[in-house]
Amino acid sequence: MKKSVAFVGVCAVVLIAFSGCGCKKQEKKEIVVDKDVAVVEVVPYEKPANASPITGLACDNYDKRPFAVMYSGDTETRPYFSNIAKADMVVEMPHRATHGGTRVMGIFGCHAPAQIGPMRSGRVDFANVANAVSAVFVSWGGDGAVKSLMNRKMTDSLTCADGGVNAGSAACYRIGRDTIPLDKEDRAFSSMPELIASANSYGYSNQNTFAGFDHQGEVARDQRPAYGRLTVGFDKPFRVHYEYNPETNAYERLFNNHEEFDFVTKERVAPKNVIVIQTKKDAFYTDHDYTSDGLVDPWETIDTDEAKRDNAAYPNFQLGDPWFDTQFEGPATFCMNGQEIVGTWKKERGDKKPFQFYDSTGEKIHFVPGQIWMEVLMDGKTVKWKEGTAEDRAEEKYEREHPEGAMVSNS
Secondary structure, rough: OOEEEEEEEOOOOOOOOOOOOOOOOOOOOOOEEEOOEEEEOOOEEEEOOEOOOOOOEEEEOOOEOEEEEOOOOOOOOOOHOOOOHOOOEEEEEEEOOOOOEEEEOOOOEEOOOOOOEEOOEOOEEEHHHHHHHOEEEOOEEEOHHHHHHHHHOOOOOEEEEOOOOOOOOEEEEEEEOOHHHHHHHOEEEHHHHHHHHHHHHHHHOOOOOOOOOOOOOOOHHHOOOOOOEEEEEOOOOOOEEEEOOOOOOOEEEEOOEEEEOOOOOOOOOOOOEEEEEEEOEEEOOOHHHHHHHHHOOOOOOOOOOHHHHHHOOOEEEEOOOOOOOOOOEEEEEEEEEEEEEEEEEEEEEOOOOOOEEEEEEOOEEEEEEEEEEEEEEEOOOHHHHHHHEEEHHHHHHHHHOOOOOOOOOOO
């Protein structure tokens, strides 16, 4: 009997052994299905000549370099996330070694909003993702390791703090408390047009050099599931869910079980694609000899007092960066077109090397045209996809709005 390697329906499971993941070693298993079982296939898509290399959509700035801007991650700042819906790609991951609170980075190419934020300081792993899509990395300061990278010009970057050229300028500014009723540090924003001008003054190239992701078309409405819910297991209260909407073929975000909206555009935050990467979480230590491992010294250019303060405080996720990492692949989960695909991420070591994404058969992932959110989780955290019915969607919504009691089921 002829067999084919594929995913069945909307959910598949694959077991892959990776070094350094902290998991028990398991033999690699491929999913083999009978030829008569329906197989999910890539939907044909004719990419526009002026397509964004990230989203695959037509874009006036398709050949211009993107900017990767750090957002805050604190729970109180989330309702004020401005123009996050306009980012081509968004990355979210923990920003401390000692707790699971997350921070966010928006990568802007097609759109150039004048209000991006609230901003906060950057981390090495965000700079690595920015490098992977050839973006200029923009932060409001940073920890010692990422500041060392920026000081040594190992990544094209702009900083809004620590004496950066943009501090207090039109590129980096603070919004009044009457508009955003938060503390001063949570009212920091940047302007994309001004960032572009600042990058030009630094002599940074403004041309896009990222080859881009592969894309496919959207699956027909009658082939989409009625409902689905993806859980991304960051520590509470930073837990994230995505609820699939078959009408829009998008994944509506919930942060700490609250629906997320863009503060400026008022749009529901609802990417077309979600990536969840899992990998080992390390930290930066002052007593470790990185150079003997063939890596970069994270403390070079950083004074002793700052290095002592930052020792073991900030994470170094093993995401294949060219400076501090020794792991360049791992498991990943992808959601698009109402489907869950379990596969892998890979990244060659080297400057500006892109991420590569594959399904369990080794075929490249093709994203649906539109925004991508990439979540980075440490090994062992929960990633769960649950398909359901329209009634399940209604029940989830009711339980969010009425936490004191749930709907009564007739089943």
